[in-house]
Amino acid sequence: MSDFLELRHMKANIEQYHILHDITFRVPKGEVTVLLGRNGAGKTTTLRSIMGLNPVVGGSLTFKGESIRNLKPHQIANKGIGYVPEDQGIFYDLTVGENMRVAMKKENGETKARMEWILDLFPDLKKFWNKPGGQLSGGQKQMLAISRAYVNDNELLLIDEPSKGLAPIVVEKVMESIHQMKEQTTIVLVEQNFMMASGIGDRFYIIDDGQTVQSGQMNELKQDGVLLQKYLGIS
Amino acid sequence: MNLRTIEKSTWVYLAIAFLLFVVPFLVTGRSIQFLIIQIFVFGIFAMSYDLLLGYTGIISFGHVMFFGVGAYSTAVLFDRFEPTIFTFGLAILVSAIIAGVVSFIVGILTLRLKSHFYAMLTLALAGLFLVGAEKWRKVTGGSDGFTFGLPDMLRDSFTLYMLSALSLVLLFFGLRRMTKSPFGKVLVAIRENESRTESLGYQVLHYKVIVSVVSGVVASYSGVLYILSLRFVDTSVFATDLTIDVLLMTIIGGVGTLIGPIIGASLIEFAHHWLSDLSDVHWLFERWIILYGTIFILIVVFFPKGIVGTLADRYIRWRARRTE
Amino acid sequence: MDVLVSLAVNGLATGMLIFLLAAGLTLIFGLMDVLNFAHGGLFIWGAYTGVWAYHMTDSFLLGIGTAIVIGLALGLVTERLIVRPVYGSHVQQILITLGFMLVLQECIKVVFGPDQKVVSPPSYLEGSFVVGDIVFINYRLFIIVIGLVIFFAFYYLFKKTRVGLIVRAGVMNKEMIQSLGINIKLVFMLVFMVGAALAALSGMLHAAYSGVIYAEMGLEFSILAFIVVVIGGMGNFKGSLFAALLVGLTQAFMAYYVPALSLATNMLLMAIVLVFRPQGLFALR
Numbered sequence: 001m002s003d004f005l006e007l008r009h010m011k012a013n014i015e016q017y018h019i020l021h022d023i024t025f026r027v028p029k030g031e032v033t034v035l036l037g038r039n040g041a042g043k044t045t046t047l048r049s050i051m052g053l054n055p056v057v058g059g060s061l062t063f064k065g066e067s068i069r070n071l072k073p074h075q076i077a078n079k080g081i082g083y084v085p086e087d088q089g090i091f092y093d094l095t096v097g098e099n100m101r102v103a104m105k106k107e108n109g110e111t112k113a114r115m116e117w118i119l120d121l122f123p124d125l126k127k128f129w130n131k132p133g134g135q136l137s138g139g140q141k142q143m144l145a146i147s148r149a150y151v152n153d154n155e156l157l158l159i160d161e162p163s164k165g166l167a168p169i170v171v172e173k174v175m176e177s178i179h180q181m182k183e184q185t186t187i188v189l190v191e192q193n194f195m196m197a198s199g200i201g202d203r204f205y206i207i208d209d210g211q212t213v214q215s216g217q218m219n220e221l222k223q224d225g226v227l228l229q230k231y232l233g234i235s
Numbered sequence: 236m237n238l239r240t241i242e243k244s245t246w247v248y249l250a251i252a253f254l255l256f257v258v259p260f261l262v263t264g265r266s267i268q269f270l271i272i273q274i275f276v277f278g279i280f281a282m283s284y285d286l287l288l289g290y291t292g293i294i295s296f297g298h299v300m301f302f303g304v305g306a307y308s309t310a311v312l313f314d315r316f317e318p319t320i321f322t323f324g325l326a327i328l329v330s331a332i333i334a335g336v337v338s339f340i341v342g343i344l345t346l347r348l349k350s351h352f353y354a355m356l357t358l359a360l361a362g363l364f365l366v367g368a369e370k371w372r373k374v375t376g377g378s379d380g381f382t383f384g385l386p387d388m389l390r391d392s393f394t395l396y397m398l399s400a401l402s403l404v405l406l407f408f409g410l411r412r413m414t415k416s417p418f419g420k421v422l423v424a425i426r427e428n429e430s431r432t433e434s435l436g437y438q439v440l441h442y443k444v445i446v447s448v449v450s451g452v453v454a455s456y457s458g459v460l461y462i463l464s465l466r467f468v469d470t471s472v473f474a475t476d477l478t479i480d481v482l483l484m485t486i487i488g489g490v491g492t493l494i495g496p497i498i499g500a501s502l503i504e505f506a507h508h509w510l511s512d513l514s515d516v517h518w519l520f521e522r523w524i525i526l527y528g529t530i531f532i533l534i535v536v537f538f539p540k541g542i543v544g545t546l547a548d549r550y551i552r553w554r555a556r557r558t559e
Numbered sequence: 560m561d562v563l564v565s566l567a568v569n570g571l572a573t574g575m576l577i578f579l580l581a582a583g584l585t586l587i588f589g590l591m592d593v594l595n596f597a598h599g600g601l602f603i604w605g606a607y608t609g610v611w612a613y614h615m616t617d618s619f620l621l622g623i624g625t626a627i628v629i630g631l632a633l634g635l636v637t638e639r640l641i642v643r644p645v646y647g648s649h650v651q652q653i654l655i656t657l658g659f660m661l662v663l664q665e666c667i668k669v670v671f672g673p674d675q676k677v678v679s680p681p682s683y684l685e686g687s688f689v690v691g692d693i694v695f696i697n698y699r700l701f702i703i704v705i706g707l708v709i710f711f712a713f714y715y716l717f718k719k720t721r722v723g724l725i726v727r728a729g730v731m732n733k734e735m736i737q738s739l740g741i742n743i744k745l746v747f748m749l750v751f752m753v754g755a756a757l758a759a760l761s762g763m764l765h766a767a768y769s770g771v772i773y774a775e776m777g778l779e780f781s782i783l784a785f786i787v788v789v790i791g792g793m794g795n796f797k798g799s800l801f802a803a804l805l806v807g808l809t810q811a812f813m814a815y816y817v818p819a820l821s822l823a824t825n826m827l828l829m830a831i832v833l834v835f836r837p838q839g840l841f842a843l844r
Contacts, residue, residue: 053734077740089735091728102724103739148739294649348837355789356833358782362826370819475782479657486654525665531658532641535651 004029004064004186005050005156011058012049019045021210023059027156032178032187034201034218036194036232042210043190044086047158050188051083052076063156078105082149086160086190088141092134096125096144099133103148111151118147121177139170146177156186163193175200194232198222206231248411248494252404259396268392269464270508274501275399276461279406281484281496283453288482289491290414291446292426293346294354297361298481301338301451303368303473305330305458310468311374314383323386330455338451342444353447358475365473380469389463399460403497406453411493413449422446423491487534489541498542506530561692566811572699574807575706576768579761580780581787581799582709583754588785589794590726591747593642594649596656598758598784599777600663601637605630605759606766606776607671610678619681619767626763627756633663634755638748646747647730660778667774680767702764706800709757714796726750727794786825790832792839801840802832 003026012020020042027033035043048054050061052073061069068076077083091099104111119126122143128136133144142162149157162178163171175196178187182200191197197204197218204221206214208231221227259268280302287293308330309323316322341360345352368375375381388394413419421442424432433439462468471477480503488499510523538545580602587595605626613622641659645651679685680698687696717723729736729743736743765780766772787806791798809828814821832840 051738053738072742073734073737074740074742077738083738085735085738089732089738091731091735093731094724094728098724099728101721102728102736104721105740152740288650294653344834345837351789351793352833352837355786355829359786359826359829359833363823363830366823366826369822482653483657486650490650522665522669524661525669528658528661528665531654531661535645535655535658539651 003027005188006062007046007050007059008061009059010046010049010056010061012045012054012056014045014054019210020049022212023049023207023210024212025205025215027186027188028203029155029186031202032182032189032200034197034204035188035190035207036197036204037207038231038233039192041207043207044160046207047083047160047188047190048085050076050158051081080153080155082152082154082157084142084145084149084157084159084162086164088145090133090136090141090144093132095130095132096136097129099144099148100125100151103151105152110153114151114153118151121180122147139166139174142166142170142174143177146174146181150181150185154185156188157181158188160190161192162189163191163196171196194228248407252400252407255400255404256397259393265392268396270504272392272396272399272464273461274497274504275403276457276464277481277484277500277504278403278497279460280454280457281481281488281500282406282410282493283450283457284481284485285490285493285496286410286414286446286450286453288485289489289493289495290419290422290426291443292429293443293447294351295357296354296475296478297357297359298450298454299473299475299478300357300361300364301334301454302458302461302477302481303361303364304333304337305455306462306468306472307368307375307458308333308455309459309462310381310383313385314381318384318386320386320388323389327456327459330459331452334451334455335448338447339444342447346443346447347440361473361475361478365470368470368473376469378470380467382467385463385466395464399464402456402460406456407493407497410453414493418442426491483531486541487531487538489538489544489547492541492543492547495541495543502542561694562815564693566815567808568695568699568703570808570811571804572702572768572807573810574804575702576761576765577780577783577787577806578706578800578803579709579764580758581784581791581803582713582796583757583761584781584784584788585791585794585796585799586726586750586754586757589788589791589799590723590730591646591750592730593646593751594652594656595637595642596653596778596781597637597641597659597663598754599779599781600660601630601633601755601758602762602765602780603667603772603774603777604633604663605762606772607667607676607762609759609763610676610766610772611671613678613681613763619684623760623763626759630756630759631752633759634752635748637755638751642751643744643747646733664774664777673774675771675773676766677771678766679770684767698768702768705764710796710800717796722746722750723794783825786829790829790839792841795841798839798841805840 005027007023007025010020010023011018023042023046025033035046037043045054049056052068052071052075056069060067063079063081068079091102094102100115104115124140125144125147128140133141136144146159146162149159159178162174166174171193178189179200181187189197189201198221201218204216204218205212206227214227214231258271262268262271283301284295284298287295287298309326312322312326312329316325337360341353341356345356369378389398414422421432421437424437425439425442429439458472462472484499484503485496486499487502488497489495506527510527513523534542540548580598583601584595584598587593587598608629609622609626612625613619616622637659641655642652645655684698684701687694689695725736725741725743725746729741729746733743783806787799787802788794791800791802806825806828810821810824813824820827
């Protein structure tokens with residue numbers, strides 16, 4: 001069986017600079033795969049390249065056995081991939097409700113059920129339903145961004161640093177929600193906060209200087225002090 | 236003053252300024268001198284617009300009202316009082332006060348809001364000034380306009396040339412100083428990211444209103460000079476066409492550069508002058524405006540930041556590559 | 560009494576014509592945030608080509624159809640060649656659309672000649688009828704009906720679908736809206752084309768209303784449309800409709816009762832609205 005999402009020797013540029021040299025990883029269905037690495041190693045660019053927001057100049061990119069390398073971002077999204085960018089990408093002038101409505105591809109019973117589920121998970125969103133997205137707190141923005149990606153029946157979620165800039169207690173809440181979504185969908189998570197990542201990740205890849213350099217099971221990594229020290233600066 | 240602290244570009248500008256004062260000794264034709272005076276006048280007008288659009292990011296669709304205020308104040312005062320140098324000074328003062336008050340009120344009312352509102356309110360007010368000038372026949376002579384006398388000194392095309400050139404040079408260096416000062420840096424910060432500037436503790440509204448007032452006063456002065464060179468005033472000094480012209484001059488030259496608008500003013504004035512003459516050459520040129528419009532489109536395609544802005548960008552990139 | 564009613568009908572008809580032009584700009588300027596000065600150019604091209612087809616075939620409906628088709632086609636060209644490279648930059652939009660406006664306006668003179676053209680409504684819309692002491696002019700009523708139909712069609716479309724939200728979201732963050740699975744380029748293009756078609760349609764309807772068309776009328780009317788979009792509250796059809804009717808009615812009444820001020824009406828109205836209700840009559844929020 002071919003893997004769910006598979007990147008082989010992917011290369012990508014930002015303008016004329018080579019940012020990604022050789023990204024290779026496989027994401028099995030139903031698991032949480034965590035991309036680790038230092039700042040500027042190329043984790044965000046990897047996610048953007050999967051979404052088609054950044055031109056891929058070499059290697060292959062397949063989703064469910066089908067190449068998505070030359071597709072446009074909206075086509076990739078419509079294959080069933082949801083994306084939560086690093087800056088959350090909230091539409092500031094639209095209300096929380098409008099942000100959700102823009103994201104919902106269909107308004108049928110199934111989406112409504114998912115919406116109910118989300119609002120139970122994040123009661124804040126219900127509370128501030130008519131408030132412009134720009135006025136939400138950082139944590140609320142993150143919850144809204146994740147909900148927007150989850151409300152459609154996406155088979156894969158790409159989530160970029162959900163803990164960034166949030167208070168520890170909010171981080172816990174966000175991670176808890178991702179943990180719950182894990183039952184329904186496959187997730188690729190970029191995360192600097194190793195404690196959080198190790199809590200929900202099944203498998204990890206370490207990216208360094210635009211290359212995937214290490215991979216394995218998350219619980220092995222927790223034991224491997226040398227690796228942690230070398231690439232993540234954790235001792 | 237330590238001469239070494241003066242930037243290299245300042246020397247270049249000073250040299251160009253010097254040349255401007257030499258020109259009238261070489262070029263003595265009245266019509267060409269008149270054309271150059273128009274360029275100076277519109278150069279000042281366009282610089283005032285650049286303060287708004289280029290440095291602070293405020294769009295105005297009624298900038299012509301300040302120009303018209305300057306023009307009418309001068310004309311009416313010369314018409315009512317003895318044409319002396321004193322009246323001239325009074326005209327500058329009166330137009331500055333009216334322009335200052337109007338721009339202050341408009342600024343206070345709309346600069347808090349999104350940019351469209353300043354644009355639209357100025358458009359509305361400029362329209363009202365135009366109608367006012369048409370209807371207040373006793374003073375303005377309505378759409379027929381009126382001619383008026385000037386003090387002997389200002390009648391001479393050479394003096395007028397020198398006066399306009401001096402005004403342009405002084406205002407250019409003055410405004411350049413302002414935009415390079417800490418005050419100017421805040422303006423650029425507002426243009427780049429208004430809410431961030433606000434959150435850094437700057438009273439964004441104050442800065443915007445001040446710029447609006449300075450810009451209005453400078454524009455009114457260009458109106459004063461304009462009407463001196465014409466010695467005749469009518470409602471065309473409030474026409475929307477002039478706002479469009481000044482907008483084009485600023486954008487074509489390059490917003491946020493001050494020198495760009497002056498270059499833009501030269502190009503547009505020359506274009507008006509030469510392109511409209513072409514219709515005598517061939518019937519096709521009767522539709523010269525098509526050419527004119529096409530040039531705007533091409534400028535956006537090839538000089539997206541205006542002529543000066545785009546060339547400056549290229550120069551910086553070229554230097555960066557050389558030093559690599 | 561009869562004066563009041565006929566002034567009101569006049570005002571409503573003028574207002575509806577302004578609304579039709581402003582409706583296109585509500586999409587292009589209000590929602591997509593493009594300062595499109597070429598809107599008036601689309602208006603005159605609608606008027607001239609529509610009238611040409613009407614005079615050639617003697618069918619008013621074919622004239623309207625031609626205007627709409629030309630509007631869609633010119634909208635496509637304008638969006639792809641002129642507007643697409645400058646989304647997000649007002650400064651560049653002003654310059655390039657003004658340039659294109661001049662080209663459109665002068666090309667009218669090249670193709671159709673520089674003189675004014677005389678137009679009259681088709682026989683079945685000409686004439687008038689009398690109720691009591693009041694004279695109703697058929698063509699004006701026709702315009703009012705068309706205006707209402709267009710209004711309700713778009714109002715419903717935007718209320719019931721996500722189109723309006725998608726366009727606004729796309730203006731705010733193009734990458735994100737794509738990541739949500741929306742082909743925003745296509746959406747922008749289609750919305751622009753519809754806006755252009757509305758401008759062309761209003762040009763054609765206006766031609767038969769005023770009885771005469773000339774190339775310069777585009778810029779005059781597009782300024783009115785900008786005013787209406789702003790005082791209506793940017794990007795909502797209800798606001799644009801009310802603002803347009805307000806402008807039309809005020810014009811009609813001022814012209815009758817205070818002719819001295821009629822020239823200043825629009826500007827005065829806009830100044831008053833902006834000072835007292837700067838967010839527009841019907842702000843989106």
